[in-house]
Amino acid sequence: MPTRTRFEATARRGYAILTLLLAIGMAFSIRRFSSVADAQIQWLSAQERNITLVERLRWTTELIVSHGRGYLVSGNRELLDEAEDAKARFRENIRALRAQPLSPTALQLLADLEAEAARFFLLQRELLVARERTDDAGLIARRFDAELRPLRRELYRSIERLVEHKEFAIEAAYAGERAERAELVLRLYGLLVLLASAGLGIAWYFTRRLGNLYHQVREAREAARRAVTARDELMGIVAHDLRNPLSAITLKAARLRRAAGSEQVRQQAESIENVAKRMEQLIRTMLDAATLEASKFSVTPAPCAVDDLLRETLELFGPLAESKRVRLEQSVSAPGLVIFAERGRVLQVLSNLVGNALKFTPQGGRVILSVDRDSEAARFGVVDSGPGIPREDLTSIFERFWKVEASGERGTGLGLYIAKGIVDAHGGRIWAESEVGRGTRFYVTLPLADPAAHRAPAAEEAPALSAEGDPRAGG
Structure with missing residues (x-):
């Protein structure tokens, strides 16, 4: 019993350790995947914000160019006001971009964009002032095509370079995340292999212990079976060999009782006879039990x-x-x-x-x-x-x-x-x-x-x- 108790305690500890390792591994995997997913979501949200701001720069630049050209051609003051509003939104988008976490390359591209925008806005202002001093729209249009259009192309190129940089950064980030996930999966597989090895080791240990216990139990059971067989055989032999002496005792006690010369002798002989009969009954019971146990019991109906x-x-x-x-x-x-x-x-x-x-x-x-x-x-x-x-x-x-x-x-x-x-x-x-x-x-x-x-x-x-x-x- 103490051996069994110690084995059960060891088994419980082993399975508890294995369960704890599995729980730790699962908790680590869940936490790690959760942190990676949160980081990816945050980064993608920031990049989405940056792309949105860059696209707004592109859109406000189109408004500035189109409304400014429309004013230069038509002299409509409403177009000039809309061009000024677009410039204000352009500057707000620039400030919003600078407030975002940007890489050094992105900051340099943003500075180039601001410089190109400043040159474009300066020349556009000169043309707008010249338009207010003259009614020759054709002259102003020619100056727009000759002087302002090249600056517009440079401004568009600066915006495109910033957009391309963001797209490249996103692709690089995706590649980095894929590599990080691959590394994490590899680590998790390693943890799984480690846990599986630990489980196999524990299972092997307990299988070996159980095998030893099984052999011990089987040997004990076989020894008990042999002991029971030997006991039944001995009981049968002893009971069989005792029947003849008991029959002789019973017969002599009966003769002594019948030939007794005194009441006391007769009573003693009768007592011996009763005891012998009781012993004979017990012997028959023992023989019947041994025969039943040996599966050799039969009846003659x-x-x-x-x-x-x-x-x-x-x-x-x-x-x-x-x-x-x-x-x-x-x-x-x-x-x-x-x-x-x-x-x-x-x-x-x-x-x-x-x-x-x-x-x-x-x-x-x-x-x-x-x-x-x-x-x-x-x-x-x-x-x-x-x-x-x-x-x-x-x-x-x-x-x-x-x-x-x-x-x-x-x-x-x-x-x-x-x-x-x-x-x-x-x-x-x-x-x-x-x-x-x-x-x-x-x-x-x-x-x-x-x-x-x-x-x-x-x-x-x-x-x-x-x-x-x-x-x-x-x-």
Whole structure:
């Protein structure tokens, strides 16, 4: 038991460690993936903001150019106001971009964009002022195409370079994230391999321990089997060899009793004879148990009258019931039944059941030996008014050496075990029903010798008879 307890404690610790490692690995994986995902989301949000601001720069630049050219051609003041609003939004977008976390390259490109925008806005302002001083729109348009258009192209190129830089940065970031995820997956696979190796190591350790324990248990079981076999063989040999000396003792005690010259000698001889008979009965019980255990028990069935079996049983136990002041009665609902069984063995079963019932039934109680027909079998019943058997013990009462000691009574614990073996050998069935405080009911079914001869309806239940045959008499 201590070895088993230590092994169970070690197994629990090992599995607890393995479970802890798995939990730590899963927690690390979840946390790591979560942090990587959060970082990617934050970075992508920032890049999306930057791209949006750059696109707004592109759009405001288009508005500045188109509205400024429209004013130069048409002189419409509303177009000039819209161009000024676009310039204000352009500067706001520049300031917003500078507030974002930018790389040195992005900052340099943004500075170049601001320089190109400043040159463009300066020349555009000069043309707008010249437009206010002259009505020659053609001259202003020619100056726009000759002087301002090249600056516009440079401004567009600066914006495109900034956009390309952002796109390249996004692609590089994606590549970096893919590499980081690949490295993380590799680490997780490594952790998985480590945990699997640890699990295999623990499993191998416990498999080895279990294998050793299995071999120990198997060897112990084999040793126990050999010991039980040797014990049964020895018990059978001893019981068999004791029968002849006991028979001689019984015979000589009987002769001494018959030839006794005094009452004291006769009583002593009778006592020796009773003890020898008791020992002979115990020896027969031991031999039957050994034969049953070796699966060599057999019976020689023959037609046997049930009424005779009941009468003989009542005659045998009538004096005992009377001495214990217990009423021993019989109840026959199907008289004249004939079973196919070995008479002596059936008497042995009934004697065991009735003897147990009398043993546990208190004074003033009642034991009923009954028989009725159950399909193709005769069903015997032994019902007592004793203390009953707990429900949890009903499945164990037919096992070897199971017993409940009555006050002042002792037994071998083999009676019900042998009774079940005898009934099974006849192809019958034996079982018990009981409630604590309300007595016990044992039932035995044995096959009829000629079922066709007993197919007539059963006669009405006969009056209960005592051992002396008087329906009103008690045991």
